Amino acid sequence: MALWSGRFTDSVSEFTQRFGASLPVDRAMYVQDIAGSKAHARMLSAQGIISSQDAQQIEEGLDRIQRQIEEGEFTFDINDEDIHMSIEKRLIADIGEAGARLHTGRSRNDQVATDTRLFAKERCLHLMRANVQLRRVLTTQARAHADVMLPGYTHLQHAQPVLLAHHLLAYAWMLARDFTRLQAAYDAADVCPLGSAALAGTTYPLDRRATAAELGFSGVTQNSLDAVSDRDFLLDLLYACSVCSMHLSRLAEEVVLWSSSEFGFITLSDAFSTGSSIMPQKKNPDFAELVRGKTGRVVGDLVALLVTMKALPLAYNKDLQEDKEGAIDAARTLEDCLVCMAGMVETMTVNPRAMADQAGKGHLAATDVADYLAKRGLPFRRAHEVVGHLVLLCEQRGCDLADLSLADFQAESPLFEDDIVRELDLQAIVAARTSEGGTAPGAVAAQMVLVEQRLSSDEAFLAQRGA
Numbered sequence: 130m131a132l133w134s135g136r137f138t139d140s141v142s143e144f145t146q147r148f149g150a151s152l153p154v155d156r157a158m159y160v161q162d163i164a165g166s167k168a169h170a171r172m173l174s175a176q177g178i179i180s181s182q183d184a185q186q187i188e189e190g191l192d193r194i195q196r197q198i199e200e201g202e203f204t205f206d207i208n209d210e211d212i213h214m215s216i217e218k219r220l221i222a223d224i225g226e227a228g229a230r231l232h233t234g235r236s237r238n239d240q241v242a243t244d245t246r247l248f249a250k251e252r253c254l255h256l257m258r259a260n261v262q263l264r265r266v267l268t269t270q271a272r273a274h275a276d277v278m279l280p281g282y283t284h285l286q287h288a289q290p291v292l293l294a295h296h297l298l299a300y301a302w303m304l305a306r307d308f309t310r311l312q313a314a315y316d317a318a319d320v321c322p323l324g325s326a327a328l329a330g331t332t333y334p335l336d337r338r339a340t341a342a343e344l345g346f347s348g349v350t351q352n353s354l355d356a357v358s359d360r361d362f363l364l365d366l367l368y369a370c371s372v373c374s375m376h377l378s379r380l381a382e383e384v385v386l387w388s389s390s391e392f393g394f395i396t397l398s399d400a401f402s403t404g405s406s407i408m409p410q411k412k413n414p415d416f417a418e419l420v421r422g423k424t425g426r427v428v429g430d431l432v433a434l435l436v437t438m439k440a441l442p443l444a445y446n447k448d449l450q451e452d453k454e455g456a457i458d459a460a461r462t463l464e465d466c467l468v469c470m471a472g473m474v475e476t477m478t479v480n481p482r483a484m485a486d487q488a489g490k491g492h493l494a495a496t497d498v499a500d501y502l503a504k505r506g507l508p509f510r511r512a513h514e515v516v517g518h519l520v521l522l523c524e525q526r527g528c529d530l531a532d533l534s535l536a537d538f539q540a541e542s543p544l545f546e547d548d549i550v551r552e553l554d555l556q557a558i559v560a561a562r563t564s565e566g567g568t569a570p571g572a573v574a575a576q577m578v579l580v581e582q583r584l585s586s587d588e589a590f591l592a593q594r595g596a
Contacts, residue, residue, distance in 0.1 A: 147207060149447075154454045155212045156205055159198050161247035162212050163191045165240060165323060168343040170231055172336050178234065183227040190224045191216070212244075213237050234333035235326055238357040238445040242322040245453060247344065249366050252460040253315040254596035259467035260308050260373070261587055264301045266475045268580055271297040275570065278559055279394065279484035280493055287491025290555045293484065294577070295568040301580050303376040308587050310369035317365045321346035322356035328444035329353055358444045360434065363456045367431040370459040374427040377466050381421040384473065385414045393483040398476035401469075416473060420466045427462055430455035492520050494530050494553045497561070501552045505544045515541045 167188050174184035194216055197203040209215035214237075221228035271294035281291040321341035324331065330353045337349045350356035387394035397414055405411035433455050437448055495516050502512035518541055523529055531553045538545035551557055563569040566576065 146210070149210065149450075150207050151211045151450045151453070152205060152207060152209060152215060154457065155241070155244070156215070157457055158244045158248045158453070159195070159212055159216065161244040161251075162216055162240070163195050164247065164344060165243045165340075166216070166231060167191055168340045169235060169323060171343065172340045173230075173233055173333075175339065176334050176336055178333055178335075179227075179230045183230055186224045186227040187220065187231050190220045190228060193223065194219055211237070211241070213240050234331045234335050235323065236328075236357070238327050239322045239325040239353075241449075242325075242357055242359070243344070245360075245456075246318040246320070246322070246346075246362060248453075249318040249362055249456065250315055250345075252456075252464075253311050253318070253366060253369075254591065254594055256370070256373075256460060256464055256467070257308055257311050257315075257587070258591055258596050259464050259471070260304050260311065261584060261591065263467050263471040263474070264304050264308075264580075264584055266471045267297045267301045267304075268577065268584070270474060270477075270479070271295075271301075271573075272577065274479050274481070275573070277479060277481045277484060278488050278555060280488045280491060281568075287487070287493055289496055290488045290493050290559050291568040292559060292570065292573055293479065293481075295573050298573070298576055298580055300376065300380050303379075304373070305580075305583050305587070307369065307373035307376060310372060311366075312590070314362060314365035314369045316347075317362035319347045320350050321348070322350045322353075322359075325350060325353035325356035328357055354444045358441065358446075358449070360438060360449060360452050363452055364431070364434060364438070366456060367427075367434055367459050370463045371424075371428045371431045374424040374463055374466065377463075377470055378421045378424040380470060380474075381417040384417040384477070385421070388414050388417075388477075392487070394480055394487075396478040396480065397473065398478075400476060401473040416469055420470055423462050423466055427459045430459040488555055489529070492523060492530050493555060494558055495520055497552050497558050498530065498549070501549060502542060502544050507542065507544060 170179070170184045170187040170191075173179045174181045194203065203219070205215055209218055217228065217231060220231065274293045274297075277293040278290050279293055279296065280287045281289050281296070321337065321344060323340050323344075324335045324337035341347075341349045350359075384395070384397070386392055388397050397412070397417075399412075401414075401416045402412045403415040405413065434452055437451050441448055498519070499509065499512040499516045502515060503509045507515070519530060519533065519538065522537065523533065526532075535545065535547060535549070538549055560569050563572055565572065567573075
C-alpha cells in the first residue's frame, strides 16, 4: 500500500502505477536521499521535534538500507513509486514508529528538490574534473609539439599558417569557459530547499540552516514556493553540458578530418579506432564520431527540460518528475565523452611532415605579401588586389607564390624588392604574429603560462570541494 493511501479507497491500476513511477530513474539518487534524511532526522532531534532515540534508530536504519542497496540486497518495488517512498517504506518496516516520524516537517516536494540539487552538485564536480583532465592532455600535446606548423583554415580552406600548439590551445580555452559554466551550475544548485515542505513552509520549528550546513550547501532557499518548483539549476547544468558537448564535437570533427588519408595529420591509437566488417584495410575514427554524435543527445536533454518547464504554474507539478532522466543522461554522456576525448588526444600520433606539406600549399603567404606592400605605403585594399593578381598567376601556372621570380612580383608593383623572399618563408610568417594571443612561438609560450595558471586555479577549486 502506498504511503499516501489514507485519502484513497481504490488503488491505482498496474499500468498507471508503472506510468507514474519515477523509481527506475531516481533510484540513482539513493545516496543523496539517505544523506538528506539523516540530516533531517538529526535536525528534528536537535530541535526537540523527535527524540534522540528515534533519530538514532532512523540513522542506523538508513545506514543499513544504504549498505543493502550497495551490496545488491535491496529489492526495489515499482509499487513504491519513487526512491523516497521505497526507502521510507523499508525503514518503517525495519524500525517501526521511529521510521514513521522521519517525514515530520518535510514533503517529497522539498525532499526531491534537495536530492536533485545534491546530485547536480556532485555531477558538476565530476564533469569539472574530467574537463580539467582533457585540458591537461591538450596542453601536454601542445607543449610536446611546440614547433609543429600546420595550415590554419577558414571555410575549411587554407588561410594562414599557425602552430599546432596554438590550435590545440584554442580548445583548451573553450573548455576553460565550459568549466566556468559548470561552476555557475554548481553555484546555482548550492542552496538547500529542505524545510520548504510541500510549498508553504511548515509549522515545525525547523533549523533549515543546520541541515543545509550538514549537507554541504552554502545557504538555504528564500521562497518555499520557488524552492519546490525551481529547476533552473538543472537547466544551467544541461546548458553547460550542451555547450561543452558542442565544443567536443568540433574537436572530434577535426580528429575525424585529420586522421583521414586526405589530411594524414594524425594517426589515432588502435585503442580509439575500429575496423570494418568487410574492408580489412579500414581504421575508422568511430569514437570521435560517437563523441560528435552524442552532442545531439545532450542538446536534446536540454530542450526537453526547457519545454517541460515552460508552462508550469507554481508550485510543484508532476511534470517535474521528468526533470531527472535528461539531466542524469546528459551528465553521464558528457563525462564519458570527456574521458574518451582525453584518451584519444593523449594517445594520437602527430605527423609533422604531413602538416608542414599542407602548410606549403594554398598560398598561405598571401596576406603577408599584401602586408609587405602596405608597409611600403600602398593602401591595403590596393595591395590586396595586387596579391590577388599574383595568386591568379600562380593558379594559371600551377605553382606557388614562392616559385615566382622577382620580375613577376615587380610586374605587379615596383614596391617589391629582393627581400620579398623572406616574406614567403612560412616559419617567418608564423614568427611575425607576435600580437597578444597570436601564433608566434613567443606569444604561444605566453599563452601557455595563462592556460597553466587557469588550470591550477580550477584544480584548486576542485580540491577545496574534495573532488
